[in-house]
Amino acid sequence: MSMRHMRTMRRARAAAVLSAALIFSLSACGGGDGGTKGNGAATSSAKKDGDDKGTAAGPAASTPSEPIAVVKGDAGLELSVFSARRDEGGFLTVEGQIKNTGSEGFTVPVQWNGLEQSVASTGRSFAGMTLVDSKGKKRYYVLRDTDNRPLTTYAYGSFIQAGGTLSYFAQFPAPPVSTTTVALQFPGFPSASIELS
Template sequence: MSMRHMRTMGRVRAAAALSAVLVFSLAACGGGSEDPKPGEAASSPAKNEGDKETSADPVASTPSEPIAVIKGDAGLELSVFSARRDEGGFLTLDGQIKNTGSEGFTVPVQWNGLEQSVASTGRSFAGMTLVDSKGKKRYYVLRDTDNRPLTTYAYGSFIEGGGTLPFFAQFPAPPVDTTTVALQFPGFPSASIELS
């Protein structure tokens, strides 16, 4: 067997091993044994008042006290219950958006972000970003191998007055010495949140 052939086989084995590690990593952070199909909720369904469509529940149960509350347009209130670092270099945000007004709120398309690549996912929180001013970096919601954002998606288009929409969003984790980041989401002012 020639040296060239042996080098090629070595590269093929290395690529196969890397692919297996990536598939395992994505399965481990997916939170379930089955990938959701486009148009289905990204995790267990929760009732979104006033709408028959499903919305995804945060991955973990949310504590009673939020670490940040941001007041936005049209009486909306964005609460962040946790911003925790996960194994593998990820940062997961859990929270909810509440319509504190008496009238219903139609979810704006800006929440989905501007990327064409996630347009097929439909409604999502892909427009959410984190800014690390210390490290001078902006972090976007991660994508899976099918280019679906790793965040709540396929939720209802309308939030009734007094209704809530739970969400989660997963980002690359900033360096360990970064303890706070600015959360930016369309329709809400930028707010600082502490990482755990």
């Protein structure tokens, strides 16, 4: 076999391996994860018409039937957490829903956005959500992408009708594996203890 023929065969093998890896990674990324990208950033297609749903597309698009935690807050609001799972990239994704169980509509408070000026341009978000690891004595804040947008549901409607719901997700740095329970804190609600999966 000539050297030129061997080089051609090596290139063909390398191209086959690269194309197989590309197909595998594309199928893994396109598996309907609801908008999370490979770099941990999350997309959000927002509804800005102020309706009772006000959901942004993201990991919270499909929620299981049984919540792992439920707390009641101001004005008849009920915050449910459906999952808190660790991702391979060192993230922790919390998914849930807020339901207005009251008889009147609820105007979303600005405190839900958090106090940081750096995320003020995002508008309405769940950047005010934090996780507290009392065992490790640490507080975890919602992650930001490279444009300083919070990796959480954002740009949702400003009003939740009576009986309406608002689904959400939020990504945090994952606590150590030894931490199995954290407290979720969100303005207007008591602390909710959640188990990590």
